[in-house]
Amino acid sequence: MFFVTPAYAEEAPAGTAETGADTHAAPAAGDVHTETGVPAEHHGGGVFPPFDSSTYASQLLWLAITFVVFFVLMQKVIAPRIGNILEQRHSRISQDLDEASRLKAEADADVAAYEAELAAARAKSNSIGTAARDAAKLKAEADRKAVEASLAEKLKAAEGRIADIKAKAFADVGAIAEETATAVVEQLIGTSAKADVAAAVADIKKGA
Numbered sequence: 001m002f003f004v005t006p007a008y009a010e011e012a013p014a015g016t017a018e019t020g021a022d023t024h025a026a027p028a029a030g031d032v033h034t035e036t037g038v039p040a041e042h043h044g045g046g047v048f049p050p051f052d053s054s055t056y057a058s059q060l061l062w063l064a065i066t067f068v069v070f071f072v073l074m075q076k077v078i079a080p081r082i083g084n085i086l087e088q089r090h091s092r093i094s095q096d097l098d099e100a101s102r103l104k105a106e107a108d109a110d111v112a113a114y115e116a117e118l119a120a121a122r123a124k125s126n127s128i129g130t131a132a133r134d135a136a137k138l139k140a141e142a143d144r145k146a147v148e149a150s151l152a153e154k155l156k157a158a159e160g161r162i163a164d165i166k167a168k169a170f171a172d173v174g175a176i177a178e179e180t181a182t183a184v185v186e187q188l189i190g191t192s193a194k195a196d197v198a199a200a201v202a203d204i205k206k207g208a
Contacts, residue, residue, distance in 0.1 A: 049055060181200070 050059065
């Protein structure tokens with residue numbers, strides 16, 4: 001872009017020519033502006049430079065140059081940088097999504113492994129419980145049979161002792177009965193009938 005500095009004609013105040021106090025004299029009619037090459041008298045009306053029709057060509061030229069420079073800068077510098085930034089962000093987002101998918105897959109695998117281990121532990125606990133119940137039943141059955149056998153032996157021994165006591169008691173009762181009957185017979189008849197009494201007691205035992 002360019003900037004045009006207007007050269008406004010200044011009128012010398014009255015009396016300047018006479019006194020020589022003003023050192024800046026008004027430019028001559030044929031003077032040319034040193035920056036734009038436009039005659040200074042054309043700017044005497046105070047026209048804003050962008051609206052000056054005499055500078056349209058240079059303004060269009062600088063506008064075209066500025067547009068081309070901006071387009072090249074946009075295409076060669078700004079657009080690649082923006083594309084690189086977008087590509088980096090897209091790559092980072094893709095990596096984050098891949099990482100999230102991987103972590104989700106690992107979490108799913110961990111959950112599946114945990115559920116499998118839990119099911120195996122439950123099955124093992126059930127089998128252990130079943131085995132323990134079966135072992136307890138077998139032990140209880142063995143203990144019951146052992147107790148029954150012990151009781152049977154004790155009962156048999158008791159029955160044997162009872163039979164011995166009963167036989168001994170019967171033997172003692174027979175002797176006592178024989179002595180008592182003999183004594184009674186002797187008191188009644190005055191003679192001893194021990195043999196007869198013994199035979200009678202023996203017959204009674206046999207009948208029992």
